[in-house]
Amino acid sequence: MKKILVFGTLSIGILCNAGIASAQGNIHQQSTTYEWPSDPLVKEKLETWRDQKFGMIIHWGLYAVPGIIESWELCSESWINRDSTITYDDYKKWYWGLSKQFNPVNFNPEQWAQAAKDAGMRYLVFTTKHHDGFNMFDTKQTDFKITNGPFGSNPRANVARYVFEAFRKQNMMIGAYYSKPDWHSEYYWWPRYATADRNVNYDIRKNPWRWNQYKQFTYNQISELVHDYGKIDILWLDGGWVRPLETVTDEVRAWGAAIPESGQDIDMPRIASMARTAQPGILVVDRTVHGPYENYQTPEQSIPKDKLDHPWESCITLGGAWGYVAGDKFKSGTRVIHTLVEVVAKGGSLLLGVGPSPDGTFSQEQIDRLKAVGQWLQQNGAAIYSTRTADQYYDQASDTYFTTGKNKETYAIVRLTEGKAIPATVEWTGNIPAKGATMKLLSTGASVKWKKQGDKVIVYVPSAFIKKYSTYPALAFSYQQ
Template sequence: MKSQYRCLTIFLIILSLHADLSFAQQNVHHQSAQYEWPTDPLVKEKLEQWRDQKFGMIIHWGLYAVPGIIESWGLCSEDWIERDSTISYDDFKKWYWGLQREFNPVDFNPEQWAQAAKDAGMRYVVFTTKHHDGFSMFDTKQADFKITHGPFANHPRANVASHVFEAFRKQNFMIGAYFSKPDWHSEYYWWPKYATPNRNNNYDINKYQWRWNKYKEFTFNQIQELTTDYGKIDILWLDGGWVRPLETVNDEVRSWGAEIPAWSQDINMDRIATMARTNQPGLLIVDRTVHGPYENYQTPEQRIPERKLDQPWESCITLGNAWGHVPNDQFKSSTEIIHTLIEVTAKGGSLLLGVGPDAKGLFSTIQIERLREIGQWLKVNGEAIYNTRTIDNFQHERSFFTQSKDGKNLYAMRLLDANTKVPAAIEWNGNPPAKGSTMKILQTGEVVKWSLQGDKVKVTIPSSLRGKSLPAIAFSYNQ
């Protein structure tokens, strides 16, 4: 057995170095044309508030941070999951569950996270209260598989979610609670009587309805805890879209490649939503990929839609290659993230950037530096991003366009390469300023000269900026 665990250790080292390749999550969520606008006035009001924020942070943090591997998915026995063939599946699961005895994040510092997010110019947060592995990052009364039942239990900040939410509230963020509908640790989802061949529950719900009812109550009670005991929550972000009524399974779900059971994994979202919105009036619910009244905005993952979309949506994209902490992860440049934010905003969405703390509970120096660099650009150019809406002609080549909510101001943003200097002039086609309109450059607030030749707008860049390196340059004017 000792030799097996030595092999497991070697496997984990290799995995931590190549997490983006070894366990890269497949079948990520794409954009659907199906969308149902909410009718509840409080939800509609909250949705419009959320659409103004544009930039948020999603934080994956749990047992998987200890060895630095992909979150949860190593437990799932599907053909895209690679594990060391010398380690039995049962031994791997025992090892993974046993990380509860090792997870002791004594340096946990949610204020560091919130400050880094604020410095980045972010306006909302989504924190993973429970991923598919079932380990709760809050003091649930429904199970002992939680952060408050282990070596961190006596720490004054053991109830992690409470302190994360409070730290971000103090920075005036909208608060989102990520919650996994599947729970692979629960005996009411993965019954130990049977093998666990894939991500789905592993018993016939039609035959064992009493067991599924136990799971529905378990899920209901945990969400009730989150929406009653943790202060104001703005977003309930529900992951695990295969847990859904059977009649809602469509080609989009089938494309994920996992087997579709012959029974319905229905957890009664009507009842959950009614309870959650009684506790949190106006709560946004994001029941990912289950299109209908409880998918208040859509969440394409690791991608940007090809075209402008009128329904509310956000692109969920990682700062590195992994959602959680992985040693030696390769982080995207601040320029790439700023370019992504500009494109997402111009197409009508928001950017939810994934940043994972390490096992001690801290962001790394490089993560903080990247976030600060993004914020430096947004601090002077954010007018073109926050509180904006789309226009029909949202892009010409490397220029993207937004407008203020009242339609009075138009914004043009030109993407610049990281290794090139600001040119003497910038041009784009379409969206011309109104005759006599004053145009200013947001980076410095200076008024700039512009001319119109047919459909082409030409802007002269002031000498104060020529030759400098900037990720993008933004202009404001009347159309």
């Protein structure tokens, strides 16, 4: 298997709003190497996934009830900002007690799926279980689940099933997010000991029976997901500190909590083999654990500095938090479009985080922001979907990104300043069209006038377009070189 070194550093201009996760102790960084899969079915699905470009990740669980950062206040690390007037044990009891309050009576996965479709999204990643251990599916391994609380009598209490079904009906690829650590399980956080940080709280070398129980628990839950919930395209595994000792690098050691000297090996070869027997070709995304079970990389709240020619995905929030937080500030449609353009031109996909409210719905503001992105993609999607990188992917002076289509056509995407009028001409350096080539403005399909001036291309924006749109997020052009 071919390994690729990744040298690009991460740009930090996309990071989430201050105050939501101020120390960024919960941010997963990007692996430093990539290993292409060898299974032909996995490679085929991977290429299909690379064509989709734009997806939605949904964090929804107990943390939505009070509207706080997902799971993280359960652990005691220096970056955690928790109410100092309550003891740690009382806080955990309060948090886990939210399972008796979580009653999303307006649960509406069809609304979510329609909003994703209207945004131009092509795949879903849904959080079946976050680190707090609360299951959003009807697992048989524990009673700590959505079907065992006040919502349990609802005919759609097994929410993961209905979320997956709603998004499948919109022809989207389906991903199941699953947290490898489980802070509610006595096999991970043993009540015998304190729970200081995110890691297992006992020495697994001295307690092999307990750790083996946890490995089997994890295996059984993932088996339920891949056997009982229809077609799953992506198994998206979070919690990269749960990993074999030999994969712990200096980069990993610099995370918010030291990895135990024993490592935390949950036997990914066994899990992946079982998952691919049940779902041939399923993509396994064991985040930051580079190797055969990280089929694509997942830089979080960031974009690589340079283009990468292997599969990757930036997971970035629409607001400042992954889940629901009252009064959250959402990115504008233009900002999301600009981010999507950059990510795709650098060879990646954008996974946008949208958190439903405690009652199970998206807000109108979230829906409106997503619709604005979709309106642009309806007109300009050819420059995004099913594309690959260009040799020259960016001209910084003009803020123009380039992609390449399946028929070797070049797409130039000129990002325009939000709120400013559309200029009469745009220009970029490099990626010169062939002599006499026809250039089209994707949003209208009309041919546009252009000229070559040295190593620059100058394009005349149709006056009718400027008259129709006072502002526009980005102008996309297609041509042959």
